[in-house]
Amino acid sequence: MSAATPLLQVRNVSVDYVTDYGNARAVNDVSLDIMPGETVGLAGESGCGKSTLAFAISNLHGAPALISEGEILFDNRDVLKMSPKALRKFRWNEASMVFQSAMNALNPVITIGAQITDVILAHKKVGFGEAWERGEALLETVGIHCSRMTSYPHQLSGGMRQRVVIAIALALRPRLIIMDEPTTALDVVVEREIMDELYALKKEFGFSILFISHDLSLMGEIADRIGIMYAGRLVELGTSSEILSSPVHPYTKGLVASFPTIHGPKVRLEGIPGNPPSLLDLPTGCAFAERCSQRTEICGKAVPDLVPYGSRIAACHALGPKESAA
Ligand SMILES: Nc1ncnc2c1ncn2[C@@H]1O[C@H](COP(=O)(O)OP(=O)(O)O)[C@@H](O)[C@H]1O
Ligand SMILES: [Mg+2]
Known part of the structure; x- marks a missing residue:
């Protein structure tokens, strides 16, 4: 183009x-x-x-x-x-969207890592291991330490949750x-x-x-x-x-x-x-x-x-x- x-x-x-x-x-x-x-x-x-x-x-x-x-x-x-x-x-x-209240749309009973990898696995032909690694890299991209992959949304501040939502929006480039x-x-x-x-x-x-x-x-x-x-x-x-x-x-x-x-x-x-x-x-x-x-x-x-x-x-x-x- x-x-x-x-x-x-x-x-x-x-x-x-x-x-x-x-x-x-x-x-x-x-x-x-x-x-x-x-x-x-x-x-x-x-x-x-x-x-x-x-x-x-x-x-x-x-x-x-x-x-x-x-x-x-x-x-x-x-x-x-x-x-x-x-x-x-x-x-x-x-095209992806980030809403004002998106941070509240994260599933409270699923870890951040599982929510990010879900999006990747649903759209890309990659294995779980690779999707998880991509998820970790994405978290780092938005300024969150990759160890947070195993956190639940309530364990993160509002700002961090909004960053996670931005990471998910970026997941598929x-x-x-x-x-x-x-x-x-x-x-x-x-x-x-x-x-x-x-x-x-x-x-x-x-x-x-x-x-x-x-x-x-x-x-x-x-x-x-x-x-x-x-x-x-x-x-x-x-x-x-x-x-x-x-x-x-x-x-x-x-x-x-x-x-x-x-x-x-x-x-x-x-x-x-x-x-x-x-x-x-x-x-x-x-x-x-x-x-x-x-x-x-x-x-x-x-x-x-x-x-x-x-x-x-x-x-x-x-x-x-x-x-x-x-
Ligand atoms: N589900 C709905 N039913 C009826 N009117 C709605 C609905 N959602 C939004 N509106 C109306 O549409 C207009 C535009 O809303 P919206 O797009 O949310 O504006 P903005 O995002 O600029 O604040 C508003 O007047 C709002 O009242
Ligand atoms: Mg509005």
């Missing part, structure tokens, strides 16, 4: 949750590419559809979620059209790792250690990452590009520095202003007033209009298209030709 071919192409994907009150469109016409070796961040307030999109990418959805539209191409194969057998091979081998709030449940010191580990692993193995977080400062450290979601839609997508240093969408501006910068002067942080709209009752126009200080008449009438502004894309009626020339 040439470097110019995306590893993952999310094309016009919409996902609905079928509820008693109607369909809630949690992901709305989202398109996004991830190149080989690239880290793409996905940020936005809780409930904006990040996890729903992550699940869609690995075709992990079941009722009440319904992937209503779109294509998800991994290496030009549509993940949404894969047979159950092809999907089993795709997950873990080619996938080309894409989807990380959904991988460190949100951990304290900041452990979070920092795991992020450092992740940089090193990425350097060594060269996989792509879809890094989902509500924490923009954390994301800025690891992501090459960042996409901002609001009420199920992608509203801005650009390089990390474009998004963090010169956001153009009013929602991105608000989100960036509500996070402290690690360096830079101390400033009063501003939140975004109001709440996102109900997905069951989305407004006719821009979903952010009600909270937006730059709204004009058109904002209540039409959903803005996602269009290029320089090298980024953004969806906002208020962005005029001046921004597009930038």
